[in-house]
Amino acid sequence: MSEFNLSKPTRTIHVGVVLCNSVTEALDVVPIDLLHGVSTNFIKDMPSLIPEPFQNKGLPIEFHWVSENGPKDTRKLTSGIILTPTDSFADCPALDIVLVGAHHIDYVTTDAERAFIRKAYSTCSAFMTVCGGILIAVEAGLVSGKTVTGPRFMFPQLRAAAPDATWIEKRYVQDGKLWTSGALHNGLDMMAAFMKQTWGAEVREPNLIQYGLVLGSALNRDIDYKDEPLPADMQVA
Numbered sequence: 509m510s511e512f513n514l515s516k517p518t519r520t521i522h523v524g525v526v527l528c529n530s531v532t533e534a535l536d537v538v539p540i541d542l543l544h545g546v547s548t549n550f551i552k553d554m555p556s557l558i559p560e561p562f563q564n565k566g567l568p569i570e571f572h573w574v575s576e577n578g579p580k581d582t583r584k585l586t587s588g589i590i591l592t593p594t595d596s597f598a599d600c601p602a603l604d605i606v607l608v609g610a611h612h613i614d615y616v617t618t619d620a621e622r623a624f625i626r627k628a629y630s631t632c633s634a635f636m637t638v639c640g641g642i643l644i645a646v647e648a649g650l651v652s653g654k655t656v657t658g659p660r661f662m663f664p665q666l667r668a669a670a671p672d673a674t675w676i677e678k679r680y681v682q683d684g685k686l687w688t689s690g691a692l693h694n695g696l697d698m699m700a701a702f703m704k705q706t707w708g709a710e711v712r713e714p715n716l717i718q719y720g721l722v723l724g725s726a727l728n729r730d731i732d733y734k735d736e737p738l739p740a741d742m743q744v745a
Contacts, residue, residue: 512604512633514604514605514633514634514706515706515707517567517568519568520568520569520570521567521568521569521570521604521605522569522570522572522601522602522603522604522605523540523543523569523570523571523572523603523604523605523606523607524571524572524573524574524595524600524603524605524606524607524628525537525540525571525572525573525574525606525607525608525609526574526575526606526607526608526621526624526625526628526644527573527574527575527583527591527593528575528611528615528617528618528621528644529575529576529583529615529618529621530584530611530612530615531584531585531586531611531612532583532584532585532586532609532610532611533585533586533609533610533611533638533639533640533692534585534586534587534589535586535609535639535692535693535695536609536610536638536639536640536641536692536695537585537607537609537638538695538696539607539636539638539695539696539698539699540571540607540699542696542699542700542703542720542721542724542726543567543569543571543605543699543703544569544571545720545723545724546566546567546703546707546716546717546720547566547567547568547569548566548567548568548569549566549569550566551563551566552566557723558716558719559719562715562716562719565715565716566716567707571594572594572595572600572601572603573591573592573593573594573595574593574594574595574596574597574600574603574624575593575595575596575597576596576597576618576620576621576624577593577596578593578594578595578596578597578598578599578600579592579593579594579595579596580596581593597620597621597623597624600624602631602632603628603631603632604632604633604634605632605633605634605636606628606629606632606634606635606636607636607637607638607641608625608636608637608638608641608644608645609637609638609639609640609641609692609695610638610639610640610641610643610692611640611641611643611644613640616647617643617644617647617648621644622647622648622649625644625645625648625650626648626649626650629648629650629685629686632685633685634685634687634702634706635650635685635686635687636687636688636689636695636698636699636702637658637686637687637688637689638689638692638694638695638698639658639659639689639690639691639692639694639695640658640659640662642656642657642658642659642662642666642688643666643669645686645688646666646669646670646673650686651670651673651686651688652670652672652673653672653673654673654674654683654684654686655673655674655676655681655683656670656673656674656675656676656681656683656686656688657675657676657677657678657679657680657681657688657689657690658675658688658689658690659690659691660677660690660691660733660738660742661691661742663675663677677732677733678690678731678732678733679694679697679698679729679730679731679732679733680694680697680698680701680731682701682702682705687702690733693727696726696727697727697729697731700721700726700727700728701731703717703721704717704718704721
């Protein structure tokens with residue numbers, strides 16, 4: 509059996525948001541909706557938004573909201589959002605794209621959560637962390653030997669927690685299939701870059717990915733924060 513090519517999918521793409529047994533930052537998981545905007549189901553539901561040449565170009569995506577117990581319980585997001593997961597750790601299919609956001613700052617992932625994260629990472633094509641979600645990757649041992657980033661204000665903590673990783677100050681960083689981003693808004697920067705690289709980088713004429721990102725006024729900011737330098741009293745140590 510040939511290896512699955514995410515850029516040219518021949519089957520359903522399984523996209524998963526992993527929710528720990530804590531409160532998850534709502535804005536951290538918002539970038540997943542950029543993928544929904546180029547999915548077959550979105551085009552089916554909103555055909556008037558998509559030009560005719562792109563009508564049959566949607567990606568066959570199935571979304572999974574995954575927690576330890578799945579739909580047996582609910583998970584909390586910030587701003588009072590209560591979400592019922594679709595899948596448990598036990599029954600979730602192998603994921604092709606995984607996204608994790610920040611949980612409560614004092615929460616430590618459980619053995620079960622770390623085991624699932626490692627399993628998901630081993631089988632996926634892209635593993636993405638947003639803001640404090642980098643701590644989940646750190647606790648699961650995914651960043652060892654990798655070049656990564658995280659929220660700038662957390663760098664001293666992150667470097668102490670994973671000194672064998674190379675921490676650089678960028679809005680997002682890719683090292684193989686591991687994608688890491690800065691603070692919460694940088695998840696959108698990262699997801700847009702990931703989508704362009706995976707489905708739009710080689711296309712010279714307009715395609716669905718480019719159209720969808722422009723339609724949604726996607727961010728196009730400097731990856732090195734040149735447009736947003738930190739004040740002197742917030743400089744990264």
